[in-house]
Amino acid sequence: MTQIVVDRKVGTIEQRAKLFRGFADPSRLSILGALCGEPLVVHELVERTGLSQPNVSNHLRCLLECGLVNSDRDGRFIRYRISSARIATLLSDVDALLDVVAGGVESCDNYRGR
Amino acid sequence: MTQIVVDRKVGTIEQRAKLFRGFADPSRLSILGALCGEPLVVHELVERTGLSQPNVSNHLRCLLECGLVNSDRDGRFIRYRISSARIATLLSDVDALLDVVAGGVESCDNYRGR
DNA sequence: GCGTCATATCATTGCTCACTGATATATTAT
DNA sequence: ATAATATATCAGTGAGCAATGATATGACGC
Numbered sequence: 001m002t003q004i005v006v007d008r009k010v011g012t013i014e015q016r017a018k019l020f021r022g023f024a025d026p027s028r029l030s031i032l033g034a035l036c037g038e039p040l041v042v043h044e045l046v047e048r049t050g051l052s053q054p055n056v057s058n059h060l061r062c063l064l065e066c067g068l069v070n071s072d073r074d075g076r077f078i079r080y081r082i083s084s085a086r087i088a089t090l091l092s093d094v095d096a097l098l099d100v101v102a103g104g105v106e107s108c109d110n111y112r113g114r
Numbered sequence: 115m116t117q118i119v120v121d122r123k124v125g126t127i128e129q130r131a132k133l134f135r136g137f138a139d140p141s142r143l144s145i146l147g148a149l150c151g152e153p154l155v156v157h158e159l160v161e162r163t164g165l166s167q168p169n170v171s172n173h174l175r176c177l178l179e180c181g182l183v184n185s186d187r188d189g190r191f192i193r194y195r196i197s198s199a200r201i202a203t204l205l206s207d208v209d210a211l212l213d214v215v216a217g218g219v220e221s222c223d224n225y226r227g228r
Numbered sequence: 229g230c231g232t233c234a235t236a237t238c239a240t241t242g243c244t245c246a247c248t249g250a251t252a253t254a255t256t257a258t
Numbered sequence: 259a260t261a262a263t264a265t266a267t268c269a270g271t272g273a274g275c276a277a278t279g280a281t282a283t284g285a286c287g288c
Contacts (some may be wrong), residue, residue: 004250011212013147019208019219020138026131032117033127043267057266062225067218076255076264086211093207094133097200098125098134105133106248109276111176120247139276156235169277190234190285192249 020068023090027051028059034070036088039081136180137204141165142173149183150202153195 011019023029030049030058034040042060046053058082063069070082084090098105125133137143144163148154155176160167174194177183180202183194196202212219 008213009216010209013143015212015216015219016208016222017138017140017143018222018225019215020134020143021214021225021245022219023151026127026132027246029127029131029134043263052217052248053265054249054267056168058246058268061266062222063208063220065218065222065224066115067215073255078265084211084214086207086214090204090207090211091130091180093200093204094130095122095124097198097204098133099122100198101133101181102123102125102129104179105136107175108132108179110179111132111135135275141276145243157233166278167235168237168279172276175236187285192235 009102019066022063022068023094025059029061030092031034031059032058032068032082033091035080035082039079041074041077041079043077045080052095057075119216133180134176134183137208139173142177143162143205145170145173145177146182146196146201147205149194149196150205152194154187155191155193157191 011063014044023032027049032052034045034048040048042053042056045051045056045060049056051059060069064071064080067083070083071078071080073079115201137146141163144165145159148162149161154162155220156167156170159165159170159174174185178185178194181197183192184197185192187193219224
C-alpha cells in the first residue's frame with residue numbers, strides 16, 4: 001500500500017504578499033477574469049477590458065513573469081492563457097469571501113481605491 | 115424534492131481588487147496568519163509578528179472595518195479573531211498556487227516589494 | 229484620585245506603483 | 259521593399275499607501 005505525501009511547500013509571507021498584490025489591481029483582475037473564460041490575444045483583451053493597449057501589455061508582462069499566464073505566438077497574434085486552474089479557484093474563493101464581507105469592504109475607506 | 119439555490123453574488127472587479135489588497139501586505143498577512151491559529155489580543159500580535167504596536171493597531175482597524183476580523187473586549191484587552199473560515203481557505207489557496215508559481219513570483223521584479 | 233498597562237489615533241514622510249504617450253519591434257500581405 | 263497590423267518597451271508623472279513617532283483614550287488596581 002503506497003502513501004502519497006503531498007507536503008505542500010508553504011510560501012514565505014513576502015511571497016504570499018507579492019502574489020496577492022498580483023491580484024490586487026482592477027486591471028489585472030479584469031485580464032485574469034477574461035482569460036479564465038478562454039485564451040485570448042492581446043487586442044481581444046484590450047476590447048473586453050477597455051484598457052489601453054500599452055497598459056494591457058504592461059500587465060501581461062508582469063503576469064507572464066510571475067507565471068500566472070502563459071503565451072503562445074499565433075502568426076502575428078500572441079495568445080495568452082492562465083497557467084493553472086488554481087487561479088480560477090482563487091478568484092471564486094474571493095467571491096465566496098465577498099459574500100460574507102462585501103459590505104465591510106465597500107465601506108472601508110482606508111483604501112480609497114486606485 | 116427541494117432544490118437549494120446558492121446563487122452567489124459575484125463581486126465587482128473593484129470589490130475583488132480591494133479585498134485582495136487587504137491581503138497584499140506582509141504585515142496584514144502576518145496578522146491574519148496568526149489569527150487563523152487562534153484569537154489573540156493586540157500585544158500578543160505585536161510579539162508574534164514583530165511589528166510595532168501602532169502599526170498592528172492601524173492594520174487591525176482596517177481589517178476590522180473590512181469585516182475580515184472581529185473583536186471582543188476582555189477587560190483591558192481586546193481580542194481579535196478572523197470573521198470567517200473562508201479567510202483560511204483563501205490563504206491556503208494562495209499557498210497551493212505558490213506551489214506552481216513560486217519561482218516566477220520570486221523572480222518577477224515589476225514589484226520590488228515594500 | 230493617581231499610576232500603569234493596553235490599545236487607538238493621527239500627521240508626516242518616503243517609497244512604490246499604475247497609467248499615459250511616444251516609440252520600437254515583429255509579422256504578414258501586397 | 260513598403261505598408262499595415264499586432265504587440266512590446268520605457269520614461270515620466272501623479273497618486274496612494276505603509277511605517278513611524280508622538281500622543282490620546284480607555285480600563286484596572288491601589
